[in-house]
Amino acid sequence: MNAKSGGVDAFLSRVSERVGQRLHGIAAELALGIDIVSLSGGKMLRSRLVFRLGEAGASGRSLDEQVTLCAAAEMAHTASLFHDDVIDNAALRRSRPALWTVAGASGAVLLGDVVLCEALSIVTNAFSAEMVRRFVSKMREMCLAETLQELSLRGKRVDDATCLRVARTKTGPLFAFLAR
Numbered sequence: 001m002n003a004k005s006g007g008v009d010a011f012l013s014r015v016s017e018r019v020g021q022r023l024h025g026i027a028a029e030l031a032l033g034i035d036i037v038s039l040s041g042g043k044m045l046r047s048r049l050v051f052r053l054g055e056a057g058a059s060g061r062s063l064d065e066q067v068t069l070c071a072a073a074e075m076a077h078t079a080s081l082f083h084d085d086v087i088d089n090a091a092l093r094r095s096r097p098a099l100w101t102v103a104g105a106s107g108a109v110l111l112g113d114v115v116l117c118e119a120l121s122i123v124t125n126a127f128s129a130e131m132v133r134r135f136v137s138k139m140r141e142m143c144l145a146e147t148l149q150e151l152s153l154r155g156k157r158v159d160d161a162t163c164l165r166v167a168r169t170k171t172g173p174l175f176a177f178l179a180r
Helices: 007-030 045-055 063-088 099-126 129-153 160-179
Strands: none
Touching: 007 045, 007 063, 007 099, 045 063, 045 160, 063 099, 063 129, 063 160, 099 129, 129 160
16 A cells, blocks of 8 residues: 555554454453443554555565554554553553553453454464464563563663663564564
């Protein structure tokens, strides 16, 4: 997809639609009275990267494959935010009440787990075992960084290099997965 066929907004809309369908499915299966779809989205920086790489001819994937990979990454990112808000006791996410304030901390963690499993399911059902391994590896990297921050570094004075390394490994793996 390029500017002639709809541009970045059309691409992001397709990714959002795919994510929304999956999140609606989860909400329906669990009979949730919570709008988890509105808690996803944000700037969609990872998907914007894929669009730009596609524009530059660097993707090597079909439009549908790009949308599918982006949907999985956006869902994994959303799951991490559900967890992160509980860990940080953050009451707001994107100017809305954080999920845990509505569903409780345990509910937000469990929904984050379900959304992460759905992201893994997307990749598993659409791509090769190698792609699944890459996705799982990047998710592990991200989770390890969050765990390191919470269990080893919280409340401690750390140097700038450590702060930067943790920040990069919390946000960078999904970008790296999609860029590859």
